[in-house]
Amino acid sequence: MxxxxxxxxxxxxxxxxxxxxxxxxxxxxxxxxxxxxxxxxxxxxxxxxxxxxxxxxxxxxxxxxxxxxxxxxxxQEIGVLFEFPYLYTNLSALDNLKFFSSFYSRERRRDIMPLLERLEFKMDYLK
Structure with a gap:
C-alpha cells in the first residue's frame, strides 16, 4: 500500500x-x-x-x-493529519470523529467503535 x-x-x-x-x-x-x-x-x-x-x-x-x-x-483515497491541531476542542473525541467522517458518503464510512477498541482508546475520553 x-x-x-x-x-x-x-x-x-x-x-x-x-x-x-x-x-x-x-x-x-x-x-x-x-x-x-x-x-x-x-x-x-x-x-x-x-x-x-x-x-x-x-x-x-x-x-x-x-x-x-x-x-x-x-x-479522495488518502487521509493525513499533520501536527497542527485540526480537532475542535469544544467537541468530544467521538464527536470529532463523527464530524470528520461526515465528509464521506455513508457507503465509505466505517463504524468508529471497533477502530477505537483496536487502538486501545480510553473510552473515558469519549465524553
Missing part, C-alpha cells in the same frame, strides 16, 4: 532531511512516525501526500507516485 525506497530529500544549503529512508506499510497495518524535531517526519508526510517534490528515491501509495498523480483523485 505504501512503499518508500531509498528516499532522500535535502533542503537548501545542502541540509539533508532524509537520508535513504526505506519502509513499507501493508493494507490494514497501523504505522506511525516517531522522532525528535527535525528528523524528517513532516517532510516524509509531505512527500507521501504529493505536497513536496524534489526528492530522490521511490515513493508509491496504492501503486501511484504521489507527485505525479491527479491530486483530486489521489486525495
Amino acid at each position: 505504501i512503499e518508500v525506497k531509498d528516499l532522500v530529500f535535502s533542503y537548501e544549503k545542502g541540509r539533508k532531511a532524509l537520508k535513504g529512508l526505506d519502509f513499507e506499510v501493508e493494507k490494514g497495518e497501523i504505522f506511525g512516525f516517531l522522532g525528535p524535531n527535525g528528523s524528517g517526519k513532516s517532510t516524509t508526510q509531505k512527500i507521501l501526500t504529493g505536497i513536496q517534490g524534489g526528492y530522490e528515491g521511490e515513493v508509491r501509495l496504492m501503486g501511484k507516485t504521489p507527485d505525479k498523480t491527479d491530486r483530486k483523485v489521489f486525495y
Whole structure:
C-alpha cells in the first residue's frame, strides 16, 4: 500500500532531511512516525501526500507516485493529519470523529467503535 525506497530529500544549503529512508506499510497495518524535531517526519508526510517534490528515491501509495498523480483523485483515497491541531476542542473525541467522517458518503464510512477498541482508546475520553 505504501512503499518508500531509498528516499532522500535535502533542503537548501545542502541540509539533508532524509537520508535513504526505506519502509513499507501493508493494507490494514497501523504505522506511525516517531522522532525528535527535525528528523524528517513532516517532510516524509509531505512527500507521501504529493505536497513536496524534489526528492530522490521511490515513493508509491496504492501503486501511484504521489507527485505525479491527479491530486483530486489521489486525495479522495488518502487521509493525513499533520501536527497542527485540526480537532475542535469544544467537541468530544467521538464527536470529532463523527464530524470528520461526515465528509464521506455513508457507503465509505466505517463504524468508529471497533477502530477505537483496536487502538486501545480510553473510552473515558469519549465524553
